[in-house]
Amino acid sequence: MCLGSHTWKNTLDRYPETLLGSSEKEFFYNEDTQEFFFDRDPEMFRHILNFYRTGKLHYPRNECIQAFDEELAFYGIVPEIIGDCCMEEYRDRKKENQERLAEDTEANEGVDAPLPPNSTSRERLWRAFENPHTSTMALVFYYVTGFFIAVSVIANVVETVPCRPPLGSVKDLPCGEKFKVPFFCMDTACVLIFTFEYLMRLFAAPSRCDFMRSVMSVIDVVAIMPYYIGLVMPENEDVSGAFVTLRVFRVFRIFKFSRHSAGLRILGYTLKSCASELGFLLFSLTMAIIIFATVMFYAEKGTKGSTFTSIPASFWYTIVTMTTLG
Numbered sequence: 001m002c003l004g005s006h007t008w009k010n011t012l013d014r015y016p017e018t019l020l021g022s023s024e025k026e027f028f029y030n031e032d033t034q035e036f037f038f039d040r041d042p043e044m045f046r047h048i049l050n051f052y053r054t055g056k057l058h059y060p061r062n063e064c065i066q067a068f069d070e071e072l073a074f075y076g077i078v079p080e081i082i083g084d085c086c087m088e089e090y091r092d093r094k095k096e097n098q099e100r101l102a103e104d105t106e107a108n109e110g111v112d113a114p115l116p117p118n119s120t121s122r123e124r125l126w127r128a129f130e131n132p133h134t135s136t137m138a139l140v141f142y143y144v145t146g147f148f149i150a151v152s153v154i155a156n157v158v159e160t161v162p163c164r165p166p167l168g169s170v171k172d173l174p175c176g177e178k179f180k181v182p183f184f185c186m187d188t189a190c191v192l193i194f195t196f197e198y199l200m201r202l203f204a205a206p207s208r209c210d211f212m213r214s215v216m217s218v219i220d221v222v223a224i225m226p227y228y229i230g231l232v233m234p235e236n237e238d239v240s241g242a243f244v245t246l247r248v249f250r251v252f253r254i255f256k257f258s259r260h261s262a263g264l265r266i267l268g269y270t271l272k273s274c275a276s277e278l279g280f281l282l283f284s285l286t287m288a289i290i291i292f293a294t295v296m297f298y299a300e301k302g303t304k305g306s307t308f309t310s311i312p313a314s315f316w317y318t319i320v321t322m323t324t325l326g
Contacts, residue, residue, distance in 0.1 A: 011052050018076040020052065044071045051077065059086035065093040096273050125204035145197055149256045152190040156250050159183050191227040194220065194256075216256075223253040285322070293318045 015021040030037050038045070044063060048071060051057040059068065059082055072079055082090050128134050132142035159176025176183050198220045205211035227250075271278070293314035300308040308314045 007049060007052065014055075015052060015077075020048075020075060022076075040071065040074065041067070044068065048072075048075050048077070051081075057082045057086075059090040059093075061086075061089065065090070065097050069094075099269075099273060122204045123206075125200065126206060129201055129204060141197075145193060148190045148193045149253060151186065152194075152250075152253050155183060155186050155190075156253070187227060190253075191224050194224050194253075198224070219252050219255045223250065223256060226250055288322060289315055289318045292322070 012020045012025075019025055025036060028036050028038055044060070044067065047058060047060050047068075057077065057079075069079065079090065128138035128141075132138040159174060161175050163173055163175045163178045198217075201217075202208060202211060211217050290311075293311050296314045296317060297308050297311045300306040308317070
């Protein structure tokens, strides 16, 4: 592939530590055509040649980051000299690509790579949890767990729906209070399944410490702990409010769906890779809220009947206005 590009020799000689500026380029000289021939991407080469001409290296945003790194390595150009205008995007793209490759490698090693013949029962059990399609029993347990997750989430919603009041009562009762025994049995069955799954995963995990510190493991514990705490909590008014607050954490069971959904895991990876951008957006929103809340407070200060009694009291109006009207 002939690049068909021309430049002055002294332009290339300004960078003797690179391929085109050193004597190594003579290896690519064709005496018959009396030209240098590099079997490389011509579209990518114009960015390389532009670096020799201007002394500034820019990252082509529409090009593959790995292909760009390979071109830099071939021509002996270090990526640290990329201009400030492109360096941040280059680092973000490179970090995102490395994370994706690491995740793909981990997934391939954990799922596609065959287990050795002398593998232990723990290793086979962990493989079954990570890839339920390895056996029929693992696939059945996978769907059973998903079914109980759905039942638990639906029951958590339905038990708050008002039901027809019992005879002699005027006030409607939530279904969870009117049918305590059925909902308790249903919650018990779900928690037993979740507990069994957690203990089996803990037993089969290659590193139990890493497993217990993982996000999904924390979600599993938070989702089942309210049930066990409720069993040992005494029945009195002093702790009833705390227990009601604790039951809120049962909503975390919905996050267990991410273990059964590839789409939710992709969403999690996307949010993780955009954490810095989301953090900056949240920081900018917080600054705007504080500024406009301060303006609203001092603008309404001294007005009779004003609800802006303090700057924190003005936060709500500012948040609603910014998030609904822009």
